[in-house]
Amino acid sequence: MKRSLVPALAALCAALLFPGSSGSSTTLKGPGIIRITSRETNLTRVDTGALGRSPGDMEISRVLLYNTRIRQRPIGHGQLVCIYVGDNLRNCDGTFVLPAGKLVVSGGLVYRSLYDLAVIGGTGLYSNVRGTLIVTRVRQKAPPGDVLVFRLVVS
């Protein structure tokens, strides 16, 4: 079963991530789910205003994106820029660069361990999509690792 499941998932992911390789059209034709993992490569905190965490502080994280079912090397990268608006609440904008195009996300979050953001658009294959991104931290130790699940619908 594992042998039959892995190629199927790989094909699905490949279709969503590498549309050119499957010969499909240039935009997504229907809803889809992209499950990838990320490994944080860099986290930068910019302390503005009052010392310590205060509204206006920025947090910039950069990640490498993986789909280990397809290959062990990164398939893309991403960056998320968050601005603290009070307490732990921060407003974030991010871009995830995948082989088939970019996905642009935006929204607020409280905990980095579990949050969701809105997919507000994209480029390339994802130029006509929107949806949600659910991020779950699965590795707490450095470098932190997350599972990113994009649930996309065609807009």
Place this chain on the structure above:
Amino acid sequence: MTTSRWQSLESRLVAASVVFALLVAFVFAVLILSVSQLRSATAREARAKDRTVAALELEKLVLDMETGARGLVITGRERLLQPWTTARRQLPHGLAVFKERFADSPQRRQAETLDRLITAYVRDYSVPLVDLARHQPAAARIPLATVEGKHRIDAIRARFTALLDAENRFAATSAASARSRSQSAITGAIAGLAMSALLIVGFGVYLARAIARPLREAAAGASLLAEGDLSTRLAQSGPGEVGDLTRSFNDMAQKLQSNRLELEEQNERLRESERLKAELVSIVSHELRTPLSSILGFTELLLRRTVDEPTRRSYLEIVVAQSQRLATLLNDFLDAQQAEEGQLHLAEEPIDMAAILREQTRVFVGQSDRHEIRLDLDEPLPMRGDSSRMAQVVANLLSNAIKYSPQGGLVEVAGERAAGDVRIRVRDHGLGIPEDEQPRIFTKFFRGGAAASGIAGTGLGLAISREIVEAHGGGIGFTSTPGSGSTFWLELPADANGDAAENTATKGDT
């Protein structure tokens, strides 16, 4: 007598046995097939139930994980995580069993999807959530966690529901198929048994009709034959050898009947021969004794006494007449013997029956002064034959006409040619022949009531006459009215050349 290959009883019995064996084999094949299909359907149903059990157990593990994680997230108590811990430990085995059970199922792809969803749920959500709940409980309690968990669990449960529905339908179909196969097997068995029973009964009826009944009839017929009823015949029925048996029986009965008839005829001939011998002895003893007594008496008188010349001459004439009578008797016996042995020798020469009739009429006119013999002839009446034998026949008819008209009277003799034949009639107006004696008057030594009436004779004359006439290719017959006289007739083939010979002969009285 013999039967063709497929008409023989043996072939029919073998063919019937083969048909019966094939039917039984077919019935058993249907039964085996039905039972096999029933077992297969039952096994499919059982596997469907096993898959349902595996799916339910897996769903329970997933729900236990969700429940345990939710308990930890809400309360923060590790104790409430126990179901999650247990379920997670059992989950790999449950997934393995689940995948193995669905490996050959029509719902295999749905099972694969469920496996993927559950794996993702555990790896991407549940385990991180528990970890988050332990280290950052507030983060684990955010609505997103609940919504995401519900979203994933709802998806998994929906998949389980669809999978179980499909499995239930499959199990129901398998159960229905099993019931159908079971019903088919029972129906097939009943039909096969019924057909076998019918075939056996039909075969029994066939054997009873084709073999037992003909044999019973043959046994009854044999009993009748044994009791002497040789007219017994069997109906030509029954196949093959049985038909041969009835035909052989009928042939045997026919042969026995004909043999018995032949034996009876031989017995009758033997009895007739015995009777003829007895009559011969009687006739010989009587017919020979009378003239011999006369001859002996008169010759002794001549030896012992001295008689005058006229008396001596009279005695000697009597001796001569009685000697001639003896000679005639012996000639008749000899002729009868020759005729019986087929050694009656006849000359073949042109003769004129008119001359013979005239000559014999002249002879018999001189012998009786109480009878008037009237002759009515066509001239000539040519034919080919033995004149002395034909004269013997005519003399016999005239002699009989005179003897059997003891009161005297008219004797009419006629001869004519008609349609290539010479026809001769001798008619008297005497005693006639009783009706019961008429069929036998041409039989040797048969004299009917003549002997009792004192009319002399041997009973050979008409028998010899018929032999002679038939030897000439002609026929002899008579009509007679008892008390009014008789008419004897001859029909002889006329000589087409028409030259009658002068060769005539005279023959004495018979």
